[in-house]
Amino acid sequence: MPSSKDRRSALAVILAAGEGTRMKSQLPKVLHKIAGRSMLGHVLASLSAAETAGVAVVVGPGREDVQAEALRLRPDARVFVQEERRGTAHATLAAREALAAGFDDLLILFADTPLVTPASMSALRAALKDGAAVAVLGFEAANPFGYGRLIKDAAGDLTAVREEKDATESERAITLCNAGVMALDGRRALELLEAVGCANAKGEYYLTDVVEIARARGLGRRVVLGQESEVLGVNDRIQLAEAERIAQDRLRRAAMAGGATLVAPETVFLSADARIGQDVVIEPHVVIGAGVEIANGAVVHAFSHIEKARIGEGAHVGPFARLRPGADLGAKSKVGNFVEIKAAAIGAGAKVSHLTYIGDADVGAEANIGAGTITCNYDGYFKYRTQIGEGAFIGSNSSLVAPVNIGAGAYVGSGSVVTKDVAAGALAVARGRQIEKAGWADAFNRTQAEKKSGKNSQ
Incomplete structure (x- = not known):
């Protein structure tokens, strides 16, 4: 993609070929979800927010499921297969064809590091614009054990990334650590990556080696600081839970900053794509899954899903x-309470207050659905729709057997099983006629008591 004078072009390569054996799952690691979105999906969403035009995703052999997820979320993405797992530089070069297209900036990201923010991605690109050939995302670690350290010289320039096992005692004291995420000057990316060797204990091609290669060639190197919380890598279920905690905290804060009240934020769980308006109130212990929109001024009471x-x-x-x-x-x-709604439109001002199931239905404005009402929408093979007109009143404990149409302003008597359409403004009562037998209960009770008394005396 050619450069323009006003805007730098960018390619993001997402490495998603890891096996993720520590997850102990049949599902590929990068398809595990955080806040209702796959880890790969989080990285792709951040890239969209950072306005990165080109996307290449590197997957492992036989991982059509990861490829499908990438293309579902970014139909314009290019997918490449890393046939052999020989390190991060080797994985990046699997997308050689995309790298050669002539982008100004190259971002290298990891699908199992899903919380990197668009701001950090943009900051890495800004470092390239300022003249760096290599920009590395770093963070100050509360406990740096296990992380690669970012080594700087006296002038403050990045000189190397040193892994824990290879670091000296003084280097291990460094708290500035490598997040793994990196940006390269697109004009030099291929030559830097191709210069990476595999003369190490594992015989792998490490992406971090480009820092020392760039230094040897007199090219600029920069560290961009991010937050420790955004660079968490997810390798097991424990880290997945920690990433969920961080993501939920972000989403709750964003909702409240946008004008919603979360009465007990720590008890509310949000999906990454939730759209929540102003003056919305969400009470404790609410779960908001994928694809939810809550308009201004709505109230979601406790324990709703x-x-x-x-x-x-x-x-x-x-x-x-x-x-x-x-x-x-x-x-x-x-x-209201203990009500379930599925594939149904509830009109303006309509009330479905308690103990009711409305599925595959259209309920008109200002209609009132009494307690215990159900729409019988499924016959074991097919589903059918119920139409309830504006202002209709459905009495408690009624069953509406679809397909059925209750007209506007109609009234259904309590306890009815409605199998035929009800005209607008009409009353429908569909239940057995009540009969009364005088003295029957007294005689029944007397007879039963005598039987019980005789049995007990034996």
């Missing part, structure tokens, strides 16, 4: 409500 749903302006949900995929709540509607 929501996924792939939309909550309209000023609507109330819960407590103990579940909104499943396709739930769409109109403005000022109400979904």
Whole structure:
């Protein structure tokens, strides 16, 4: 991709070929989710925010699932296979064809380091713009044990990345550590990477060697400081949980900074793609899964679970409500305690207050659905839809057997099993007629008591 005078072009190579054996999972490591999004997805999302045009993803052999995830999220990405695992520089060169396309900047990222921010990515590119041939993301570690150290000379220039096992005692005292993420001058990237050798104990090609290669050639090297929390690498379930904690803290803070009230933030769990408006109130112990939009002024009461749903302006949900995929709540509607909504539109001002299941349905504005009502939408083979008109009233403990249409303003008597359409403004009562037998209960109780008394006397 050619350069322009006003804007530098950039290619990001994401290394996603690691086996992840420590995860002890049939699922590839980079497809494990944090805040409802795969680790690979987090890196791709940050790249989009950092306005990186070109994306290449390096996967292991036979990893069509990782390739599919990359292309689902970035259809323009190019996918390359690292047939042999011979180190990070070797993995980067698997994308040689993309590297040769002529980008100004090259970002090298890791799919199992999912929390690197767009700001850090942009800072690495800024270092290249300022003349560095190599820019390394570093961080000040509270406990540097196990990390590669970033070695600087007296002038403050980066001279090397030293692994823990190779560091001297004085070098181990350094707290400035390597995050692994790196940026290279696109014009020199191939020559630097091709100069990396494998004369080490593992016989692998290490990406970090480009620092010393650049130094030997008199090229500029820079360290860009990031936060320790953003450079966490995820190799096992414990680190996955830690990454989830960090991601959730970010999402909660972003929601509150955007004007939402989280009454007990530490108890609320958000998906990375949640869209939450201003003056929204979210009470304790709420789970907001993928694909959720909550409009201004809505209230989500405690212990509710929501996924792939939309909550309209000023609507109330819960407590103990579940909104499943396709739930769409109109403005000022109400979904109350122990109510489940699935693939259903609830009109503006409509009320589904308690102990109810509404699935595959359209509920008109200002309709009222009584307690214990269910839409019987599935016959074991196919699903059918229920239509409930504006202002309709469905009495408690009613069953609406789809497909069925309840007209606007219609009234369904409590305890009804409705199998036929109800006209607008009509009353439908579909239940057995009540009969009464005088004295029956007295006689029954007397007879049963005598039987019990005779049995006990034996």
